[in-house]
Amino acid sequence: MSSLVLHSLSVLADSSDVRALLVFTVVLLAVRWLLRTPDNLPPGPVGWPVIGSALQLKGKPCHQEFTNLARQYGKIFSLYLGTSLVVVLNDAASIQEALIKQADRFSGRKVPESVRLCFPMKGSILFGTGEPWQAVRRFTVGAMRNLGVGKNSIALRINEEARILCDSFEEHGGKPFNPLTLVSSAVSNVICQMSFGHRYDYDNATFVRIQDNLRKRMAFGRTSLVNYLPLLFYTPLYKELRELDEERRRDMQAVVYEHLATFDPKHIRDMIDLFFCEVQQRDGCTKAKFPFTETDVERLIHDLFGAGTDTSANMLMWVILTMTKYPEVQEKMHEELDRVVGCGRQPAWADRPNLPYCEAVLLELLRYRPTGALAVPHTAAHRTDLMGFNIPKDTMVLVNIFAAHHDPAYWENPGQFRPERFLSADGKEVVKPTHSSYLPFGIGRRVCAGEQLARMEFFLFTVTLLQRFTFTVPETDPPPSMDGVFEITLSPAPFRVCATPRHA
Numbered sequence: 001m002s003s004l005v006l007h008s009l010s011v012l013a014d015s016s017d018v019r020a021l022l023v024f025t026v027v028l029l030a031v032r033w034l035l036r037t038p039d040n041l042p043p044g045p046v047g048w049p050v051i052g053s054a055l056q057l058k059g060k061p062c063h064q065e066f067t068n069l070a071r072q073y074g075k076i077f078s079l080y081l082g083t084s085l086v087v088v089l090n091d092a093a094s095i096q097e098a099l100i101k102q103a104d105r106f107s108g109r110k111v112p113e114s115v116r117l118c119f120p121m122k123g124s125i126l127f128g129t130g131e132p133w134q135a136v137r138r139f140t141v142g143a144m145r146n147l148g149v150g151k152n153s154i155a156l157r158i159n160e161e162a163r164i165l166c167d168s169f170e171e172h173g174g175k176p177f178n179p180l181t182l183v184s185s186a187v188s189n190v191i192c193q194m195s196f197g198h199r200y201d202y203d204n205a206t207f208v209r210i211q212d213n214l215r216k217r218m219a220f221g222r223t224s225l226v227n228y229l230p231l232l233f234y235t236p237l238y239k240e241l242r243e244l245d246e247e248r249r250r251d252m253q254a255v256v257y258e259h260l261a262t263f264d265p266k267h268i269r270d271m272i273d274l275f276f277c278e279v280q281q282r283d284g285c286t287k288a289k290f291p292f293t294e295t296d297v298e299r300l301i302h303d304l305f306g307a308g309t310d311t312s313a314n315m316l317m318w319v320i321l322t323m324t325k326y327p328e329v330q331e332k333m334h335e336e337l338d339r340v341v342g343c344g345r346q347p348a349w350a351d352r353p354n355l356p357y358c359e360a361v362l363l364e365l366l367r368y369r370p371t372g373a374l375a376v377p378h379t380a381a382h383r384t385d386l387m388g389f390n391i392p393k394d395t396m397v398l399v400n401i402f403a404a405h406h407d408p409a410y411w412e413n414p415g416q417f418r419p420e421r422f423l424s425a426d427g428k429e430v431v432k433p434t435h436s437s438y439l440p441f442g443i444g445r446r447v448c449a450g451e452q453l454a455r456m457e458f459f460l461f462t463v464t465l466l467q468r469f470t471f472t473v474p475e476t477d478p479p480p481s482m483d484g485v486f487e488i489t490l491s492p493a494p495f496r497v498c499a500t501p502r503h504a
């Protein structure tokens with residue numbers, strides 16, 4: 001009987017009718033997949049089954065491509081990345097509506113698989129949600145204040161780091177070099193000072209390893225296949241990522257255990273000590289207020305490195321590149337610095353109100369090339385309506401800060417780099433935008449927790465570098481592009497620079 005069935009099937013399989021039926025079934029399944037989208041989603045491109053619009057975006061900078069798609073489909077559009085539904089917000093109105101007016105619904109996070117598989121979520125400020133996230137965020141913002149962020153004490157530490165960075169630039173003797181590693185080391189050291197209580201020499205083996213590890217893990221980034229097919233994580237393809245994670249864990253644990261062994265609550269050294277204090281105080285109140293143990297600090301410190309190194313380093317890389325592209329801007333900054341600060345002392349945080357042109361350049365760079373161009377992915381906690389569209393529960397919501405910063409409804413000639421847009425007519429005062437289409441640090445409950453520190457670093461590193469050097473691109477190199485590369489943050493493509501000392 002069974003051989004009869006098999007025989008009949010093989011005859012059928014040979015027939016062209018069956019082949020046509022198979023093709024029809026596959027087409028039907030594909031069409032069904034395409035049409036399975038819930039009702040009234042924001043409009044957007046129709047992607048392919050399983051991969052969605054991933055191929056359309058491959059190799060193109062996402063922030064740019066999303067800005068183009070917004071011109072085609074509207075300020076709020078949807079698309080599939082792999083099998084995940086993504087809604088992208090591209091203007092001030094939709095961003096305000098989601099992150100301010102409907103903050104309860106849109107303040108959660110969509111955690112990429114590459115992150116979820118590597119890290120415990122407990123203690124995460126970047127990817128945590130609900131009460132544990134509120135507790136760790138409240139702690140972090142308070143701890144930063146406690147450690148001097150916004151005050152002169154941290155400004156002095158940043159300044160020391162800026163001076164060391166300049167000395168390292170000077171060692172190149174005006175010859176071409178790629179400044180990225182040195183700049184990353186300098187901003188990393190600001191996080192080290194705050195978290196570990198000390199800085200590292202740039203060639204210290206542990207420091208080099210911590211930085212390399214972060215850089216390599218970030219390279220797996222948002223576009224990594226594992227985000228769409230999580231099982232790949234356990235295959236040889238992702239062996240390197242698993243090993244990097246082990247290495248990171250060992251390094252961070254070593255710092256935390258060393259702190260635990262020498263902890264003295266009467267002599268607080270840094271963020272880790274403050275975390276231990278908070279855990280101990282929790283015994284006096286309810287555990288729900290701070291539901292962590294001492295070792296959970298490892299996760300927070302990791303997030304601060306992740307959120308605070310690449311972003312700040314890339315903003316400084318944009319400064320250096322911009323100086324080479326716009327020598328007239330560099331000249332005006334030099335002139336202002338020479339007039340206000342001179343060359344006898346390092347610029348200080350207190351000089352900021354007297355350096356309006358330098359400040360306007362920094363504000364314009366944060367608009368023109370915002371390194372956090374797509375923020376950190378948010379998610380819809382419930383099914384909800386947004387600007388008349390249906391947003392299903394758990395949809396990934398991306399905030400296109402770059403598009404808001406280039407929206408012609410708010411910015412005149414948004415594609416032009418023009419610091420004067422942030423200056424009064426006489427050039428003597430900084431004029432900040434009064435509209436909501438300027439949000440380099442995000443807005444709402446998930447606004448950058450390190451904004452104040454980032455602004456201090458951005459200002460102090462920039463003015464110290466500009467006081468000491470003139471930046472040019474080596475004549476033999478092709479002119480670097482201002483377009484930028486988007487991985488997790490928006491950064492300039494690699495370039496070399498000559499840093500010529502200005503004062504003997």
Ligand code: HEM
Pocket residue numbers: 125126127137191303304307308309311312315370371372373375376377399440441442443445446447448449450451453454455458
């Ligand atoms: C110029 C430098 C920086 C820029 C442009 C920047 C920008 C941003 C943006 C756009 C977000 C996402 C907001 C959202 O998801 O809606 C963010 C989040 C965050 N940033 Fe920054 N950032 C910078 C530097 C820093 C530094 C130095 C630190 C800390 C040391 C830091 C800590 C964080 C943290 C912890 C979050 C997550 C907040 C949360 O989810 O509650 N950032 N940042």
